[in-house]
Amino acid sequence: MTDDEDRTILLIGSGPIQIGQAAEFDYSGAQACRALQEEGARVVLVNSNPATIMTDPEMADKVYVEPITPEPIAEVVRKEEPDGVIAGLGGQTGLNVTAELAEQDVLEEYDVDIMGTPLDTIYATEDREQFRQRMRKIGEPVCRSETIESMDELENAVEAVGGLPVIARTAYTLGGSGSGVVDDTDELREIARKGFQLSRNHEVQITESIAGWVELEYEVMRDADDSCIIICNMENIDPMGIHTGESTVVTPSQVIPDEAHQEMRDSALKVIRELGIQGGCNIQHAWRDDGTPSGEYRVVEVNPRVSRSSALAxxxxxxxxxxxxxxxxxxxxxxxxxNEITGETTAAFEPAIDYVVTKVPRWPKDKFSDVEFELGPAMKSTGEAMSIG
Incomplete structure (x- = not known):
């Protein structure tokens, strides 16, 4: 890699606004473009949505309005010969296409580094079986689960996790696509079939249901020297089983005891270090009161990228x-x-807030009158409002 002033950095945008991927990603992408230019890098941006702030001419040195798929981005790589690509700033779309470019040897052929979070970490967080094994390695509790690759394995997987109800989940998807909490065999088969179609690696994970537990999120930051901070924690008012994008969210958390918060805070730091994430990530926990001072928790998943939650944080x-x-x-x-706000401290200082922030989702009932807007594991909201008090 060359000096900062000579680096060409490829930044992959999140593409069109859709359910699960809206203006939050443009907010993050625009921040990232400015930050890279501050470091003297030449920024090459690929985004398929020309209506975003990040595709404005002053936001990048070269802007390509192209589909966020491997073929057109590979052409940009051949033409621009970037020194590196940052995968985690274009949401799930950017993460997926970076992984595909690596698998097709495009990045290796043109000597393009994956900057920040390494490719192995992307696989470890998106492949649910790998993720479960990594968590068990460091002693972090996870839900019982089985990964299946065909419908023939479904019945045995349900038995292995303790029977119905279960949660069916897919990898490399956004907004809970192909996921569901089910207690009916026929419905489970339908969700599993849909999951196989949507999953990039053709896998579906069958997980014991923890519906009803409290869902908590920790935004964590780590650098290459292993310095880590917790930016904030967020509590979903709606329980596990409801997609976090569908839930009202409050920060800081309000109902969990301090012992539980400290335990999950330590857990979040262990997880980001084990996975080797560099930059920001979102770590989700499920918690319930089992009568002990700290209660019981599970590590649910990790998003090694910017997300709706990181924009809120x-x-x-x-x-x-x-x-x-x-x-x-x-x-x-x-x-x-x-730290641009204080003008005195650095990004190594954890922010402290003496107020409460609440996020409430918005459902487009005026535009989709024939859709049933019932809360569930798949996201249907298209916006949100934030209040501070």
Whole structure:
């Protein structure tokens, strides 16, 4: 890799606004573009949505409005010969296409580094069986689950996790697509068939149901020196079984005891270190009161990228997660990144808030009058409102 001033960095946008992937990703992408230019890098942006802020001419040195699929992006790589690509700033779409480019040897052929979070980490978080094994390695509790590759394995998988109800989940998807909490065999078969069609690796995970547990999220930041901070934690008012994008969310958490918060805080730091994530990530836990001081929790999943939750955390705390993630990918350490709000501290300081922030989702009932807007594991909301008090 060349010096910062000579680097050409490929940034992959999130594409069109859709359910599960809306303006939050443009907010993060625009932050990242500015951060990379501050470091003297030449920014090449690929995004299929020309109506975004990040595709404005001043946001990048070269903008390509192309489909976010491997073929057109491979052409951009051949033409621009970037030194590196940052996978985690274009949401799930950017993450998936970066993995596909690596699998097709495009990145290796043109000597393009995956900056920040390594490819192995992307696989470890998106492949649910790999993720479960990595969590067990460090002693973190996870739900009982079985990964299946065909409908013939479905019945045995349900028995292995303790029977119905179960949660069916797919890998490499966004907004809970192909997922569901089910207690009926016929419905489970239908969801599994849909999951196989949507999953990039043709796998569906059958997991014991923890519907009704409290869902909590931790936004965590880590640099190459293994310095980690917790940016904030968020509590979903609606329980597990309801997609976090469908739930009202409050930060900081309100109902869990401090012992439980400290335990899950330690868990989040263990998880990000085990996975080797560099930059920001979102770690989801499920918790329930079992009568002990700290209760019982499970590590549910990790998003090694910017997300809806990271945009909320940035706005709630003032900590620019996408900006810091971009600079960490460029090799900066947290203590070397200035906090633009305070003007005195650095990104290595955990933000502290003395107020409560609430996010409420919005469902487009005026546009989709024939859709049943019932809360569930798949996301249907297309926007949200935030309040501070």
């Amino acid at each position: 940035s706005k709630a705390t003032g900590y620019p997660i996408a900006r810091v993630t971009a600079k960490v990918a460029m090799g900066k350490r947290l203590h070397e990144i200035d």
